[in-house]
Amino acid sequence: MAEINFSKEWALDAETEYRFELDIGTSIAITLVRGRAEIFGAELVEGKPYLFGSECKAAVFTWVGCTIQVTGQPSTEYVSDETPMSAYGNLHIAFEQMRVKALAKLHGSPILESAHTAQSKSQSDSSAEPPRVLILGPENSGKTSICKILVNYAVRAGQEWSPILVNVDPNEGGWACPGALSAAAVHGPIPTYSPANPLGSAASSAPTTLSSNALLPLVYWYGHAGMKRNPLLMDRLIQNLGYNVQTKFDQDPQGSVAGIIVDTPSSFASSSGPGVNDYRQKLIRACIDAFRINIILVVGHEKLNVEMQRAYGSSLTVLKIPKSGGVVELDYGYRDRVHRYQMHNYMYGEMIPPPPGIKNGTQGGETLSDLVLTPSSNVINFSDLTIYRIGAETMAPSSALPIGATRVVSEMQPVLVDPAQPGSGLLNAILAVLAPYHPDPNERYNEELLDLTVVGFIVVTNLDIPHKKMTVLSPTQGSLVGKTAIVGSFEWQE
Numbered sequence: 001m002a003e004i005n006f007s008k009e010w011a012l013d014a015e016t017e018y019r020f021e022l023d024i025g026t027s028i029a030i031t032l033v034r035g036r037a038e039i040f041g042a043e044l045v046e047g048k049p050y051l052f053g054s055e056c057k058a059a060v061f062t063w064v065g066c067t068i069q070v071t072g073q074p075s076t077e078y079v080s081d082e083t084p085m086s087a088y089g090n091l092h093i094a095f096e097q098m099r100v101k102a103l104a105k106l107h108g109s110p111i112l113e114s115a116h117t118a119q120s121k122s123q124s125d126s127s128a129e130p131p132r133v134l135i136l137g138p139e140n141s142g143k144t145s146i147c148k149i150l151v152n153y154a155v156r157a158g159q160e161w162s163p164i165l166v167n168v169d170p171n172e173g174g175w176a177c178p179g180a181l182s183a184a185a186v187h188g189p190i191p192t193y194s195p196a197n198p199l200g201s202a203a204s205s206a207p208t209t210l211s212s213n214a215l216l217p218l219v220y221w222y223g224h225a226g227m228k229r230n231p232l233l234m235d236r237l238i239q240n241l242g243y244n245v246q247t248k249f250d251q252d253p254q255g256s257v258a259g260i261i262v263d264t265p266s267s268f269a270s271s272s273g274p275g276v277n278d279y280r281q282k283l284i285r286a287c288i289d290a291f292r293i294n295i296i297l298v299v300g301h302e303k304l305n306v307e308m309q310r311a312y313g314s315s316l317t318v319l320k321i322p323k324s325g326g327v328v329e330l331d332y333g334y335r336d337r338v339h340r341y342q343m344h345n346y347m348y349g350e351m352i353p354p355p356p357g358i359k360n361g362t363q364g365g366e367t368l369s370d371l372v373l374t375p376s377s378n379v380i381n382f383s384d385l386t387i388y389r390i391g392a393e394t395m396a397p398s399s400a401l402p403i404g405a406t407r408v409v410s411e412m413q414p415v416l417v418d419p420a421q422p423g424s425g426l427l428n429a430i431l432a433v434l435a436p437y438h439p440d441p442n443e444r445y446n447e448e449l450l451d452l453t454v455v456g457f458i459v460v461t462n463l464d465i466p467h468k469k470m471t472v473l474s475p476t477q478g479s480l481v482g483k484t485a486i487v488g489s490f491e492w493q494e
C-alpha cells in the first residue's frame with residue numbers, strides 16, 4: 001500500500017514565523033524550499049529535511065521571507081506576524097558592539113565611534129566589557145529560547161565568537177540530565193529538534209559517536225527540580241560554575257570577549273511561598289557575582305523589572321524585553337515526560353522516526369545514524385561505589401524554616417547512603433558520578449565533595465541486597481570501582 005504523505009507548503013512573509021506543536025509519539029519534517037529561515041537563531045539549510053519529535057514546540061522564523069514544506073501532522077500550526085524578533089535582533093546588535101569594543105580594548109586598538117555610541121549609558125561609562133547577561137522571567141516566558149537566539153546570533157556573526165551558555169535551571173537539564181547545572185562554550189549554532197536535547201547534543205552523552213556540533217559542558221549535580229529544595233547547595237554550585245568560567249576567561253582573555261548568557265529557573269522570578277523571596281534574591285545575587293553580570297534582561301514582567309531596576313539599576317544595565325506570543329505553556333505532565341525523554345536520550349541517544357515520505361531526515365542538520373548510543377548494564381558490588389546524598393532526606397523544606405545558621409550544616413552535609421538499608425531510595429535513582437578528589441591529600445578539604453564536577457550519570461536498575469550487588473545502567477563502559485556518586489531526587493525507569 002502506498003504511504004500517505006501529508007505535505008504542505010507555507011509561504012512566509014518577511015519577519016513572520018511558522019509555529020508548531022507536536023503530539024506525543026508524532027514527528028514532522030520541515031524543509032526550506034527557498035528563501036532564508038531559522039529556528040531560534042539557527043539557520044536552516046535549503047533542501048535538507050529537519051526532523052522534530054518528542055512533543056517539540058518551536059517556530060521557523062524568517063527575516064526576508066521564505067517557503068517551507070512541512071511533512072507530517074503537527075497538533076497545532078499557524079503563522080504569526082507578531083514576533084519580538086526585531087527587539088531580540090537589536091539586543092544582539094548591541095551585544096555585538098560590546099564584543100567589538102571589548103576586543104579592541106584587549107588589543108589596545110582605538111574604539112570605533114559607532115561601537116561606542118551604541119552602548120547603553122552604564123556600559124559606555126565603564127570600561128569596555130563583553131556582554132555578560134542574566135535572563136530572568138516567569139514560567140513559560142521563553143527564557144531558554146531567547147538564550148538560544150542570542151547565542152546562535154553570536155556564533156553566526158562570523159567573528160569566531162564562542163559565548164558561554166550557562167544553565168542554572170535544574171528543572172531543564174540543559175546538556176546533561178534533569179537536576180544538573182551546567183556551562184559550555186558554544187562554537188556552532190544550537191539546533192532545536194526535541195525537548196530531550198534542549199540545548200543541542202553534548203559529547204558527554206555520546207562518548208563514541210560525537211555529533212559534529214557536540215559540546216563539552218561543565219556539569220555540577222544539584223539533583224532536584226526546584227530551587228526550594230536546597231538553595232544553599234544551588235548557591236554553592238552557581239559559585240563553582242562561576243569560578244570555572246572565570247578561570248577559563250583568565251586563561252583565554254580573547255575567548256572571554258564573546259561573553260556569557262545565563263538562563264535561570266522561573267522560580268527566580270516568583271516570590272510566592274514563605275521564605276522564597278529571600279532565597280531567590282540570594283540566588284540572583286549569586287549569579288550576578290559568579291558570572292560578573294553586567295546586563296539583566298527581564299522577559300515581559302513589569303514587577304520583576306521594577307524590582308531589578310531598584311536593586312541593580314545603579315550598578316548594571318536592566319532591560320525589560322518583550323515575551324513572544326508563541327511561547328507555549330508547559331504543564332507539569334509535559335515537564336515530567338520531558339525529563340524521561342532527556343534520560344532516555346542521555347542513555348540511548350535519540351532517533352526521531354521520520355514521517356512517511358521522508359527518507360533523508362536530519363536532526364538539527366545531523367544525519368541520524370550518528371545519534372544512536374548503546375548503554376551498558378553492569379552488576380557491581382555495593383562496595384565499588386561510595387554514594388552520598390547532600391542534606392538529610394528527612395529535612396523539612398528550607399522554606400518552612402526561619403533562616404538560621406544551624407541549618408547550614410545539615411543542608412550541605414554529605415550523608416553516606418547504604419544501599420543495603422531498605423528504603424535507601426536508590427532503586428531507579430539517577431546518580432551523578434563525580435570527578436576524583438584532589439590527588440594531593442594536602443589539598444583535600446571537608447566539603448570537597450560539593451565542588452566536584454560530574455563525569456557521567458548512571459541509573460540503579462536493580463538492588464540485590466542479600467548478595468550486596470546492584471545493577472547500574474551507564475552510557476559508557478568505564479569501571480565504577482572506587483568512584484564517588486551523589487543521589488538526588490530524580491528517578492528514571494525505562
Ligand SMILES: Nc1ncnc2c1ncn2[C@@H]1O[C@H](COP(=O)(O)OP(=O)(O)OP(=O)(O)O)[C@@H](O)[C@H]1O
Nearest residue numbers: 019057058059139140141142143144145326327328
Ligand atoms: N515563538 C515560539 N513559537 C513556538 N514555540 C515557542 C516559541 N518560543 C518558545 N516556544 C516554545 O515554548 C516552550 C517554552 O519556551 P522556553 O523553554 O523558551 O520558556 P522558558 O521561559 O525558558 O520556560 P521555563 O518555564 O521552563 O523556564 C518551549 O517548548 C519552546 O520551544
